[in-house]
């Protein structure tokens with residue numbers, strides 16, 4: 001025999017469940033989960049989303065019920081996205097600035113019902129409000145203009161903060177918006193409102209079901225490649241993160257999730273800040289499709305994928321499986 005075998009047998013610590021538990025390097029808990037929810041108009045409304053089996057849009061009363069459920073499950077944060085009726089969509093997305101819009105009503109209702117028992121994270125970008133489905137303002141050529149969009153995003157952020165949002169999460173990928181939003185929050189008396197920046201957000205094919213959920217799929221012409229990142233790039237992601245941190249982001253996000261765990265790890269190693277990842281709609285749909293096809297087992301797939309995010313360096317994950325996972329983890 002050469003080498004340390006049989007003195008070294010790595011299987012020795014794997015032989016029993018108690019020993020595997022003792023040697024486990026990574027822990028997944030309900031406190032790692034952020035639950036994305038889609039809000040729609042009305043009362044008592046639940047609208048299933050075809051391309052996201054098991055996920056629905058809820059009217060504000062249903063959102064409040066989900067918030068109470070999340071508190072009971074030990075989920076610390078909800079992420080809200082609105083389904084805006086077509087009559088309230090416009091080229092300039094000005095519904096985003098309406099203090100009585102669906103988002104603001106949902107934020108206020110959750111905060112009234114649950115207070116600081118749960119955090120509310122709000123998406124900042126114009127795609128749920130524009131009639132062209134882009135995240136910002138477009139010029140005659142269809143180009144999403146940066147600086148004018150940032151001005152609107154600042155207004156949108158203040159609107160959400162005034163309604164009670166705890167974490168502002170800009171998902172638009174405009175340059176310079178983190179600094180502009182941070183300044184406005186400080187000046188507006190919202191010094192403790194956090195910013196979780198979608199810092200490294202890629203132009204991905206995995207967002208399809210989300211665009212159904214917020215009603216922008218049919219509206220969007222073209223793609224988002226002039227602002228979202230090229231999936232080929234990793235070093236550029238580090239530059240994106242570095243800038244957002246310098247502008248005042250409290251935490252950063254990588255999105256999508258599983259195909260980008262290398263980015264999560266590189267960001268974590270380079271900056272040692274809280275890193276989050278979004279297991280996006282297409283990833284959720286892939287798991288559900290595998291389950292439906294008999295190609296995998298839901299509970300195991302959900303827990304293994306979420307654990308992988310933690311192992312890669314995530315502080316937490318946005319996942320449509322959040323409530324299910326929290327139940328499995330036995331909150």
Ligand SMILES: NCc1[nH]cc(CCC(=O)O)c1CC(=O)O
Pocket residue numbers: 123124125126127135171172206207208209210211224279280281282
């Ligand atoms: N600002 C848009 C936004 N915010 C979150 C998602 C995707 C989330 C998901 O797919 O689950 C998207 C889609 C997009 O960029 O087109």
Ligand SMILES: [Mg+2]
Pocket residue numbers: 173174175176199240243244
């Ligand atoms: Mg950026």
